[in-house]
Amino acid sequence: MDFSVVITTYNRPDYLTLSLDSVLNQSVSVKEVTIIDDNSSVDYSTVLDKYSDTRVRYIKQAVSGGANVARNLGIKESTGDVVAFLDDDDIWLPDYLSWHLAEYDKGCEAVVSGFKHLGNEKEVRVNKDTSVTKESLLKGNTYCGMSGFSCKKKLLDQMPFDTALNNGQDWDMFVRLYQRNVQFNNIPKPIFLYRYQNLDGIGTKLRKMKPQDIDKRLGSANKHKEFLGQYWYNKRVADQILLSLKHKSNKHKWLLLAVRKAGVSATFNFFKQQVKNRFLKRA
Numbered sequence: 009m010d011f012s013v014v015i016t017t018y019n020r021p022d023y024l025t026l027s028l029d030s031v032l033n034q035s036v037s038v039k040e041v042t043i044i045d046d047n048s049s050v051d052y053s054t055v056l057d058k059y060s061d062t063r064v065r066y067i068k069q070a071v072s073g074g075a076n077v078a079r080n081l082g083i084k085e086s087t088g089d090v091v092a093f094l095d096d097d098d099i100w101l102p103d104y105l106s107w108h109l110a111e112y113d114k115g116c117e118a119v120v121s122g123f124k125h126l127g128n129e130k131e132v133r134v135n136k137d138t139s140v141t142k143e144s145l146l147k148g149n150t151y152c153g154m155s156g157f158s159c160k161k162k163l164l165d166q167m168p169f170d171t172a173l174n175n176g177q178d179w180d181m182f183v184r185l186y187q188r189n190v191q192f193n194n195i196p197k198p199i200f201l202y203r204y205q206n207l208d209g210i211g212t213k214l215r216k217m218k219p220q221d222i223d224k225r226l227g228s229a230n231k232h233k234e235f236l237g238q239y240w241y242n243k244r245v246a247d248q249i250l251l252s253l254k255h256k257s258n259k260h261k262w263l264l265l266a267v268r269k270a271g272v273s274a275t276f277n278f279f280k281q282q283v284k285n286r287f288l289k290r291a
Contacts, residue, residue, distance in 0.1 A: 009112050010039040010089045011105055012161065014082030016075050016154075017096035018046040021055040023203075024096045031094065032061060036105040039088040040065065044081050047072040076169035076177050079154070083164045092158035097203040099126060100155070104199045108158050111193045118159040118185050120151040121195035123202040132198045140182060140192040146240045148247075149179040155200055157181075163190065176228030183232050219258070219265045222249055226269075246270035246278045 013031050017024050024043070031041055041061075045052060045068040056066055067085065069078065075095075083091055090112060094100065104121075111119045122134030135150050144150045157178065163185070170180055185192050217225075229236065229244045236244060249266040256262055266275040 009109055010087075011036065011109075011158070012086035012088030012091050013038050013041045013094060014079060014086060014091055015041065015043045015094045015096055016046065016078040016082065017043060017048065017052075018072070018075075019048045019050050020096050021048075021050060021052045024052070025055050025058070026099055027094055027096050028059070028064070030100040030102075030104075032059075032064075033102055034100065034105045035103050036109055038063065038092075038105065040086065042067065042082050042085050044078040044085075045069065046074065046078045074171065075154075076171045076173070080168045080171065083161065083168060086161055089161060090158050091161050091164055093154040095153065095155045098123075098153075098155035099201040099203075101199050101201065107195050107197065107199050111195065114193070115191060116193040117163055117190040118192045119157070119195065120182070120192075121156040121200065122198040123152055123156055123200045124198040126201040126203045128204070129201070131204075133202075134196050134198055135194055136196050137194045138196060140186055140194055142186065142235075145179070145183055145186060146236060148244065149176070149182065151182065151194060152200075153178050153202065155202060159185070163188075170231075173227045173231070174224040180228045180231065183235055187235070219261045222265060222269075225249075242270040242274035243277065246274035250275070250278050 041064045043066045047069045108119045125131040225248045
């Protein structure tokens with residue numbers, strides 16, 4: 009079983025060094041590593057010059073198209089049986105691919121896995137499922153981002169990442185794989201390090217967003233409305249609209265928008281969950 013690794017990067021050459029090293033230091037050797045640069049404005053030559061490994065290839069896109077355009081190019085350029093994805097700011101632990109390989113040896117076609125937060129390794133996120141379930145997917149992406157995901161290339165050739173989605177691309181991919189009835193396994197262990205981005209990073213974009221532009225963030229929910237059913241659809245919509253509300257201006261407009269698009273119950277439950285989360289943190 010050959011692994012092709014696709015690392016997507018944008019304006020973070022220092023991070024790339026750490027992520028690439030974590031791939032090259034795996035206990036399972038990879039066939040190739042394709043770095044897709046989404047048209048960065050900073051120079052990567054200083055970093056790339058450190059590597060003489062012929063398995064490493066660097067491709068810079070002429071125009072920035074976003075992470076999913078970059079991932080799809082990486083899939084196209086890959087020649088291995090399995091494509092494993094890694095974001096430039098995350099790091100695989102040395103046996104990461106060994107764990108994934110064990111799942112493919114069982115006959116699976118796609119794999120997700122748990123992780124630790126980089127810099128605070130005591131904080132662990134692990135879904136206890138051994139296979140990806142609808143029950144978990146209805147709640148959103150309770151597994152991992154792209155740095156914990158791998159999939160048979162033949163499947164990805166048939167169903168590439170949806171470049172029309174503004175967010176939720178990983179969840180969308182997981183739902184589509186589940187709906188195809190593929191054997192989709194989860195490794196309930198923290199086998200990579202995720203660089204936690206403070207919500208303020210997302211909030212920066214949300215603060216500038218106008219309520220009338222919210223449909224950009226609701227693409228994945230609208231796409232899978234039938235899969236979600238009304239309750240989980242409303243919950244997902246309310247969560248997206250009210251995310252980072254404390255940083256937004258015109259809060260009343262966002263509240264009215266949540267009520268209009270998701271209903272009173274889902275809007276109320278959002279705040280109820282916020283209170284519960286704060287209580288749990290203090291406990």
